[in-house]
Amino acid sequence: MRQTVRAQAKDEKQTSNALVEHRGLMLILSSPSGAGKTTLTRLLLQDAALDLKLSISVTTRARRTSEMEGVHYYFVSKPEFEKMRAEKSLLEWAQVHGNFYGTPKGPVEARLSQGHDMLFDIDWQGTQQVQKSAPKDVVTIFILPPSMKELQARLERRAEDPPDIIAGRLENARHEIERWTMYDYVIVNQDIQQALNEVKSILIAERLRRARQQDSIERFVGTLLSEK
Numbered sequence: 258m259r260q261t262v263r264a265q266a267k268d269e270k271q272t273s274n275a276l277v278e279h280r281g282l283m284l285i286l287s288s289p290s291g292a293g294k295t296t297l298t299r300l301l302l303q304d305a306a307l308d309l310k311l312s313i314s315v316t317t318r319a320r321r322t323s324e325m326e327g328v329h330y331y332f333v334s335k336p337e338f339e340k341m342r343a344e345k346s347l348l349e350w351a352q353v354h355g356n357f358y359g360t361p362k363g364p365v366e367a368r369l370s371q372g373h374d375m376l377f378d379i380d381w382q383g384t385q386q387v388q389k390s391a392p393k394d395v396v397t398i399f400i401l402p403p404s405m406k407e408l409q410a411r412l413e414r415r416a417e418d419p420p421d422i423i424a425g426r427l428e429n430a431r432h433e434i435e436r437w438t439m440y441d442y443v444i445v446n447q448d449i450q451q452a453l454n455e456v457k458s459i460l461i462a463e464r465l466r467r468a469r470q471q472d473s474i475e476r477f478v479g480t481l482l483s484e485k
């Protein structure tokens with residue numbers, strides 16, 4: 258239905274510039290390290306029907322062995338990061354666990370203006386900045402672990418970070434968890450399949466909000482009512 262209306266809107270846009278198509282939404286996932294954002298993100302991107310793309314951040318953090326340049330992050334030096342920040346080419350940025358992270362503005366703007374949605378794996382500081390800049394276009398979800406013990410176990414099982422880094426992330430986790438109140442939705446990631454279904458349900462419901470489809474639905478209702 259949504260796609261039909263969108264496709265119709267697109268067709269009409271080609272013949273008439275009067276129709277303003279709606280922008281895509283920004284779906285933000287945040288969590289303490291190890292709660293499951295990356296896993297959920299991978300599963301969401303695998304589902305082609307969802308038509309989601311991940312915003313690839315730049316970071317000054319060292320690459321983990323499992324990570325690929327341009328897939329998980331763009332790995333940059335501190336001066337490169339500073340340059341992007343100075344040129345105002347970042348939508349938001351933050352220092353997390355002692356490293357710098359930021360969202361390149363260009364790809365986000367391009368995708369949203371074409372009416373497609375974008376997925377973000379960013380922390381609460383970045384979420385706050387994006388929420389401020391485009392409150393109507395943002396949907397935020399906070400992912401909680403089922404327990405602190407399980408969070409530690411997941412970080413250890415992931416085996417990507419040395420013990421001192423894991424200890425630091427667990428310490429930070431307590432402060433990050435306290436930020437849950439600023440998010441639209443909260444999900445406890447105990448069972449990954451259930452958590453995935455919950456994120457999908459949120460996305461589907463948010464896409465159906467009347468305000469997000471105002472222009473295209475107005476057209477569609479006009480067509481419906483003109484039927485004999």
Ligand SMILES: Nc1nc2c(ncn2[C@@H]2O[C@H](COP(=O)(O)OP(=O)(O)O)[C@@H](O)[C@H]2O)c(=O)[nH]1
Pocket residue numbers: 286287288289290291294295314315318349350351353354358359360378379380381382383384
């Ligand atoms: N503000 C902001 N946070 C980011 C960005 N990219 C990643 N992060 C956050 O930085 C934190 C650390 O990410 P990462 O080093 O990949 O560790 P992980 O959470 O353990 O996988 C997480 O909370 C991410 O959500 C970004 O572009 N901006």
Ligand SMILES: Nc1ncnc2c1ncn2[C@@H]1O[C@H](COP(=O)(O)OP(=O)(O)O)[C@@H](O)[C@H]1O
Pocket residue numbers: 288289290291292293294295296297411412414415446447448449450
């Ligand atoms: N529901 C879950 N149950 C068990 N293990 C999980 C679950 N969700 C994620 N994991 C595992 O926990 C570890 C951390 O998950 P990850 O997605 O990397 O977290 P984050 O991106 O939030 O740091 C990974 O090894 C992942 O496979």
